[in-house]
Every structure is written in C-alpha cells, then in structure tokens.
Amino acid sequence: MSMLNKIGLILTMILLCLVASGCLKQGQTTREPDLIRVKSLKGRESKKVILIVADSLMPQAIENGVANQKLPAFQYLIQHGQYYNNMVSSFPTMSVTIDSSLLTGAYPDGHRIPGLTWYSTEDQELINYGTGPLEVVRLGIDPVLTNAVIHLNGSHLNPQLPTIYEELARLGRRTGSINGLIYRGTESHTLSPPAWMHAPTSLPKSIKVKGPDFLALGSLADPLKGIAKLPDGLTRRMGLNNDFSVATANYLIRNRKLPDFLYVYLPDLDKQIHKQGPSPEVKGVQELDRQLQSLLDSFGSPKEALQQAVFIVIGDSGMTPILPKQDQSVIDLRSLFKGYNVLQPGDQVSEKTEAVLAVNETMAYVYDLKSDKLDTFAGILHADPRIDFVSWKEGDWIHVVQGGGTTMLRFKKDGPLTDLYRQNWSVDQDTSILDLTIDTAQRKLDYGRYPDVLRRLYGALHSHPGNFLVVTAKPGYELADTSSPTHPGGGGHGSFGKEESLVPLIISGTEKRPQHLRIVDLKDFLLQVVTQ
Structure with missing residues (x-):
C-alpha cells in the first residue's frame, strides 16, 4: 500500500x-x-x-x-x-x-x-x-x-x-x-x-x-x-x-x-x-x-x-510476486537477531539498545548502535538463503555480499569504468554478484538484472548518518519486523531488481x-x- x-x-x-x-x-x-x-x-x-x-x-x-x-x-x-x-x-x-x-x-x-x-x-x-x-x-x-x-x-x-x-x-x-x-x-x-x-x-x-x-x-x-x-x-x-x-x-x-x-x-x-x-x-x-x-x-x-x-x-x-505464507515468504528479521537488544516499535532507544530495524517491504536498513557489530549482523543476514544482498560502506568503498554465498563485491565512485549514465566507478572482486558486465578494454560497465544498481545503492548508503546495513530480499520474499505489513501471495516492492525498478x-x-x-x-x- x-x-x-x-x-x-x-x-x-x-x-x-x-x-x-x-x-x-x-x-x-x-x-x-x-x-x-x-x-x-x-x-x-x-x-x-x-x-x-x-x-x-x-x-x-x-x-x-x-x-x-x-x-x-x-x-x-x-x-x-x-x-x-x-x-x-x-x-x-x-x-x-x-x-x-x-x-x-x-x-x-x-x-x-x-x-x-x-x-x-x-x-x-x-x-x-x-x-x-x-x-x-x-x-x-x-x-x-x-x-x-x-x-x-x-x-x-x-x-x-x-x-x-x-x-x-x-x-x-x-x-x-x-x-x-x-x-x-x-x-x-x-x-x-x-x-x-x-x-x-x-x-x-x-x-x-x-x-x-x-x-x-x-x-x-x-x-x-x-x-x-x-x-x-x-x-x-x-x-x-x-x-x-x-x-x-x-x-x-x-x-x-x-x-x-x-x-x-x-x-x-x-x-x-x-x-x-x-x-x-x-x-x-x-x-x-x-x-x-x-x-x-x-x-x-x-x-x-x-x-x-x-x-x-x-x-x-x-x-x-510474494510467495504464499507456507513457503516461508516472510523473513522475520527480529527472529534472526535473537539474543541482541533490538529496539521494539514504540520504545525509546536506551544505552542497552544494540540494533534498530527499519523495514521497507523487500528492503530494510539494519542499524548497529554500538558500532562494533556490523560484521556480525551482516554475517547473520547473509547466512539466510532468502536474503538477496547485504551491503555496507567502509570509507570510500561499498561492500556487497549475496545471501547464502561466500564471495563479495566492492565498488566506489570515480573510477576508470563508465556506465551508460556517464557515471564512473571502480569495481573489485566478484562482479557477477550484481550481474555487472565489464569491458576492460573499452572501460565500460553495463547493468543486468539490477538497473543502475551502483548509483542507487550508493545513494541509499549515503542518505543519512549512521552505522547500518542495506538488506534486500530475493524475489518471492519480503522482510518484516514485529508489526510490519506483509503480503504473502500478493506483491511487494522496495528492492532494486528489474521487477520492482x-x-x-x-x-x-x-x-x-x-x-x-x-x-x-x-x-x-x-x-x-x-x-x-
């Protein structure tokens, strides 16, 4: 809605x-x-x-x-x-x-x-x-x-x-x-x-x-x-x-x-x-x-x-399309973070609060308020095969890991590669994660299943202060917190795949x-x- x-x-x-x-x-x-x-x-x-x-x-x-x-x-x-x-x-x-x-x-x-x-x-x-x-x-x-x-x-x-x-x-x-x-x-x-x-x-x-x-x-x-x-x-x-x-x-x-x-x-x-x-x-x-x-x-x-x-x-x-409920289409983020003090909806942040969840249907921000658990949170999330991507920034670089996978991609602005929007990038490691095609000789970068994904992901990760992850769900699944609206058997958006973009x-x-x-x-x- x-x-x-x-x-x-x-x-x-x-x-x-x-x-x-x-x-x-x-x-x-x-x-x-x-x-x-x-x-x-x-x-x-x-x-x-x-x-x-x-x-x-x-x-x-x-x-x-x-x-x-x-x-x-x-x-x-x-x-x-x-x-x-x-x-x-x-x-x-x-x-x-x-x-x-x-x-x-x-x-x-x-x-x-x-x-x-x-x-x-x-x-x-x-x-x-x-x-x-x-x-x-x-x-x-x-x-x-x-x-x-x-x-x-x-x-x-x-x-x-x-x-x-x-x-x-x-x-x-x-x-x-x-x-x-x-x-x-x-x-x-x-x-x-x-x-x-x-x-x-x-x-x-x-x-x-x-x-x-x-x-x-x-x-x-x-x-x-x-x-x-x-x-x-x-x-x-x-x-x-x-x-x-x-x-x-x-x-x-x-x-x-x-x-x-x-x-x-x-x-x-x-x-x-x-x-x-x-x-x-x-x-x-x-x-x-x-x-x-x-x-x-x-x-x-x-x-x-x-x-x-x-x-x-x-x-x-x-x-x-979101799969029916019996296919475990709803990824309950709070249940993945059992054992951590996650902010409850309506509560005030305290010194004990370790994480905050901000769910946007098939996408979510996950905040590390202690600034020492981001790697741990990323590991918890990408271990779930229903997760599409987990991403975070470290200095000028943005890191991306695929759910259920072991390889990683990282990229930053102002590198030698130019995309069709005349944006320049440096890209390292496994480019297949974001379905990128790179022509090294021509110094060109093309997008596949995730249109303009580098600039859009960069925009989200630099949109506001904080130590946080950007998380997306694979097609057919959506993310949820305690009382988030869910749509099993219906439709959802929030992520950056072609169907939603x-x-x-x-x-x-x-x-x-x-x-x-x-x-x-x-x-x-x-x-x-x-x-x-």
Whole structure:
C-alpha cells in the first residue's frame, strides 16, 4: 500500500474511534488563494504540462491492456507520443523516496529521504511516515502523522536542494500539486487537520507549509472546498484517492485555471497489486484508463487535450510476486537477531539498545548502535538463503555480499569504468554478484538484472548518518519486523531488481525526449518542457 493510502487509512481509523467515543466536532475550514494565483500567466498560447504518477503502474499491464483493446486512453496517448517500458526508479522503491528523487532530481544521498521508514541518529528516533496500521499503532499515531504531515516536507527533505516547484517559481511559472507526497514550494499554505484529529494527536489546528501555487492534499488541503464536492469522506480515505485527484484536476482544466506545471498523484492501484500480486491483467488499470480518459475529455477531446497540454504518465515502482505464507515468504528479521537488544516499535532507544530495524517491504536498513557489530549482523543476514544482498560502506568503498554465498563485491565512485549514465566507478572482486558486465578494454560497465544498481545503492548508503546495513530480499520474499505489513501471495516492492525498478513512461504532446530513462533525470526533462 502506498504512503498516501496508509495515511488515509490512519486518518479513517482515528475518525472511527472518535465517532464511537462521541468526541467528534465540526472544525473550521481555511480558504486559500490557490485559485487566484494558480492560473498560468502565459495564457492559453503556451502548452501546460500535466505529470500523472500512478502508484505501482507496471509496463506489462499497459501492454497487455492495449494489445487487448481494453485501454483506449493509454492507447491514444501511446499512439500520439512516446512509450518506454524501462524507466529506472529510485531506491528503495518506496513512494516517498521515489517522489523525492522525481521532484528534486537527486538520489537519497542528495534529498535525504532514505525510505518510508528509517532511523535518525540525531533524534534517536525510528522515523515512520506510515508503513501500515499495526505498525502505526505500536509506534504511536501522533509521531507517525507528525513526521508525515509536518517534518517530511518541512525539515527532512533536504532544504538546500530545490524542488521543481521552487525552481519553476524562480522562473516565473505557476505550479500545482494534487495529492503529492512531496510538495515543497515557495507559496504559503495552511494544512487544516479535521477537528477530530486534534484529540488523539498533538497536531496543531492549522499547519503552515510551503508548497506550489495550488496545493490539494485530501481533507488536509482542499482549495475547492465550498466550490466543488469532492470524494473526501470517511469511506474515501479522506480524499487521498484517485477520484479526488482526478476531480480536482478536471475542475482546473474545465475552468481554464491550469498552472504551467501540474503534478497529479493516483495512489489506488498500489493497494490492489499488493493484495493480488502483479499480473498482466489488472482491473485497476482499466479504471485508471477511464480516469485518464476523463482528463482528456475535460479539454473537449483527446485531440484538443494534446494541443493544449503535454501529458506525461509514469509509474513509480513495480512489484515482485510474494510467495504464499507456507513457503516461508516472510523473513522475520527480529527472529534472526535473537539474543541482541533490538529496539521494539514504540520504545525509546536506551544505552542497552544494540540494533534498530527499519523495514521497507523487500528492503530494510539494519542499524548497529554500538558500532562494533556490523560484521556480525551482516554475517547473520547473509547466512539466510532468502536474503538477496547485504551491503555496507567502509570509507570510500561499498561492500556487497549475496545471501547464502561466500564471495563479495566492492565498488566506489570515480573510477576508470563508465556506465551508460556517464557515471564512473571502480569495481573489485566478484562482479557477477550484481550481474555487472565489464569491458576492460573499452572501460565500460553495463547493468543486468539490477538497473543502475551502483548509483542507487550508493545513494541509499549515503542518505543519512549512521552505522547500518542495506538488506534486500530475493524475489518471492519480503522482510518484516514485529508489526510490519506483509503480503504473502500478493506483491511487494522496495528492492532494486528489474521487477520492482523498471516502470512505464508515456510522453504525449511534445517531441522532446529525456536524456536518460531514470526517474532521477525526469526533473531536468520536465523543466525543459515547461519552459520551452
């Protein structure tokens, strides 16, 4: 389930508890000037750019649906544009980290959002933006919502690294975000948590944030409140859903209030694939197609839509099928560390705490708080044959060992080998571990099953301070702590294999092409298209 879906579920849980206890009161709403300032200053003569991010949209579902003539909107956009099925996501392949890479143009070593959950050595706190209801209950609803609603954009996202909203504002362009996880911009906004959230949390009645000219975030920020009725009630995850996103975008289109750049996030597909597993035939993709069609029709017709706007549709990550429970598909990390003092969810770190687990589905960070057990922890993990890789950094070098194996690979930046992204590396020992192909004569390095793995792994291991391991599970398995969400028989992501890393990209309405097919490179491409 995506972070947005999980936050919506958490809000709904709080509301249900308060309704039952009779604590619900009607809150005040805050009206903002979004609709006044959002409209492009360049008028109708300039094409607007609409970026649609569909959580867990996978290439095989698009290709199967188009081949069977079940996805007319996708088919139209592909026939009148460019289609790629191999754009490389960020790592870990979790929405909050991917969106940070997309909107800043940097990997986690630049934007500083390591994952959906990670440990802050500065605050001595396990940061969790909303991995699942059970884990949220154990960690505490208050810290999870505070981190997700206040700190994620307010302080955790590197303040020295500009987002696309901030850069476009400096260039005099108008921007908007609908249900985006990462939205930091230059304009002042007020998030207004519903009154029923005040009792169980320490969230203030209003939260001042910086965002694009237009900011919609479900019930927390609805610039159309009192103007248009949107699906944001108790049964609709408080507006954190596809229908809310599409209805808001349709309003802007029909009322000629589109900004120069509009980001639209569609979270619903992720939940279905987590439950059922990835498949070429996904009913949710047909519903997504109908929603895309409604956006095209809001311009009058699909043809008119591409005359007035550039449509860019992407997935954020793929998924790998998770084996059934009887196949021991869930790797219980806590059980592997019996005998060590591992931080319990919701507890405070003490002098006795030896390890912290931060699980991001098929990937995890494992922290050594004593700075003397990292080798021991790595040995425990790679002894399990369900583990794909264990990795850590030592000085300039990054070491990688395969689960169940005995050989090792190490690499560092700025060596003699150049990959297809013009990145330079030194690589020693067993290159087959990461399926690397090296042409020594040409000094070239190519990737196999793990796209851009050296840079993505480097980014994760340098994303935040601490003495820690990066751990990934083999396809078919996922990692877990005491109350982590698991998906036996369904689908999971987090790791850096092709199944979880390669996502679709559709570009319609412009002849421009991105230099490289990586999410981290899309920001520069978007800036070119918006300012052309």
